[in-house]
Amino acid sequence: MDKGYVQVFCGNGDGKSSAAFGKGLIAASEGKSVIIVQFLKEQIGSETQFFQRLEPEIKLFRFEKSSTCFNELSIEDKKEEITNIRNGLNYVKKVLTTGECDLLILDEVLGLVDGGIIDVSELVPILEARWEEVSILLTGIVLPEEIKKYVDYISNIDTI
Secondary structure (H helix, E strand, O other): OOOOOEEEEEOOOOOHHHHHHHHHHHHHHOOOOEEEEEOOOOOOHHHHHHHHHOOOOEEEEOOOOOOOOHHHOOHHHHHHHHHHHHHHHHHHHHHHHHOOOOEEEEEOHHHHHHOOOOOHHHHHHHHHOOOOOOEEEEEOOOOOHHHHHHOOEEEEOOOO
16 A cells, blocks of 8 residues: 555635545545545535545545534534534544545544634544555645644645
8 A cells, every 4th residue: 555644735725625625536536435524614515416426436424414604603503513523523533543545535624623613632633543554635724733743745725
């Protein structure tokens, strides 16, 4: 097996998720299994239907139940979604400890830290649980300093 890596797509520009998904398509075309876990995003039916057509090579999971973007939810609904997000993070740990995929994309996971939904110390065990052969892609605007030592590649995407 190839040695895995951790890559971050961060910054204020658009295209971080698109870049990560593109790497997922390339990995799948090489015969690798890809799991995408998406956080904090509005559920888009056409996107979900497209990824369903890519199964079993690429699987998309979204643990939040609301179809509305997290930031637009009421405080009560946010509390419920935080429970769902934590379930998603537990799933991510399971995937990493069992080596279920070759590439794991955690879309907008850095936004969980930046938004105060989880502490950066909760993200570290996820990165430490990674099998050496598994690659992880993280997306979000802000990359916490504490995470940098776990990262092999940082792609900063900014709008000019």
